[in-house]
Amino acid sequence: MVHLYISDSASRVSLSRGRIIVCSDETGETSHPVDTVDSVVIFGRPSMTTPFIIEMIGRQVDIQLFTTDGHYQGRISGPGTTYAPRLRAQVQRSDDPVFALTIAKRLVSAKIRNQIALVEAHVADRDRVDKPLQAMRHSLTWIEQAVSISEANGFEGNAAKAYFTALATLVPSDFTFKGRSTRPPKDAFNSMISLGYSLLYKNMIGAVERHGLNAYIGFLHQDSRNHATLASDVMETWRAPIIDDTVLRLLSEGEVSRDDFTRRDDTGAVYGNRDNIRSITRAFGNRIARPAAYLADDPRRYTFQYALDLQLQSLVRAIEESDPSRLADVDIPRGTATP
Structure with a gap:
């Protein structure tokens, strides 16, 4: 499984045809099959599209948010499992x-x-x-x-x-x-x-x-x-x-x-x-x-x-x-x- 870490604030994260697309001025464009991504960690202020966020929530993949120097800010997640x-x-x-x-x-x-x-x-x-x-x-x-x-x-x-x-x-x-x-x-x-x-x-x-x-x-x-x-x-x-x-x-x-x-x-x-x-x-x-x-x-x-x-x-x-x-x-x- 892929653990996706994004640390360039100029990056843009989106979803297209079953793949997560990360566009960065520093590293260019990379993509990952959405089925293979197990976690997403964001440093700084990259932009994320709504379809990407909704897809992660639906798959119960948390999006963890940190400042550029590593301070935890919060997470985006679904309702979880309740029994x-x-x-x-x-x-x-x-x-x-x-x-x-x-x-x-x-x-x-x-x-x-x-x-x-x-x-x-x-x-x-x-x-x-x-x-x-x-x-x-x-x-x-x-x-x-x-x-x-x-x-x-x-x-x-x-x-x-x-x-x-x-x-x-x-x-x-x-x-x-x-x-x-x-x-x-x-x-x-x-x-x-x-x-x-x-x-x-x-x-x-x-x-x-x-x-x-x-x-x-x-x-x-x-x-x-x-x-x-x-x-x-x-x-x-x-x-x-x-x-x-x-x-x-x-x-x-x-x-x-x-x-x-x-x-x-x-x-x-x-x-x-x-x-x-x-x-x-x-x-x-x-x-x-x-x-x-x-x-x-x-x-x-x-x-x-x-x-x-x-x-x-x-x-x-x-x-x-x-x-x-x-x-x-x-x-x-x-x-x-x-x-």
Whole structure:
């Protein structure tokens, strides 16, 4: 499937004879069969025709809208899938402390395992990351014994600090990275993963809703205004294998330059330019289209979107059967990163 990313504000997107036509002053005209397009992400202010928008809505393909520097603005989507008994079950399970805690612990544990796998895959000298990895494994052990979601979150927070300490040793020296910073990102690496997480989060919302679940009723994250907590819950397991790994590869392969970023004097925020955004969105699109082994106890290789659908189908079964063990774990093989 094609994941269409458009970052030239002078572009025009239209529909003609079953094909999506993108006209750009920079790249000329490109076209894609409408049947092959799985998502559309717009940066800046390209124009879109009404027939194109209506076709995407009819096909339940969300159009995600971002500013030129990667800030999310909103989306154009259809009414979605609504199945009342499933929604009732979701609300009941989210209010069940035992069910919610079990799901939360499984998601957090899978997240940490995938972070460990990513670090082990990228590091050349294990001694440099031995202490952070030990701390992450320690947190993983304690999460299994957590008696509340807040306690599990505390152990996850400790693991996150250790993880980003390890990541700092993997980022090339000309890209300064001393730890996670958000709202705003304070360095180029944080800027890139923040954009990647935003793209992934919006993808998650659409995927959750396609499965007849409410993206704003979760298990791990606490309710807050305009926060799709279930999308955030599911996303936790995918951060390392999809976004962090992709950004590390872009840096190691020299696809990104420090000149691609600017710092705002008033806030200290660092944002990529249009070329950088194109590099990230292109790499993200390539990654989610590339088959890999994502699911625990399943050696078969799936695209990200297909594996995500399998994960969400298993979550639906867990909710409807009130059985957390039905949830499929996203668990990339230890010591390997997605190819």
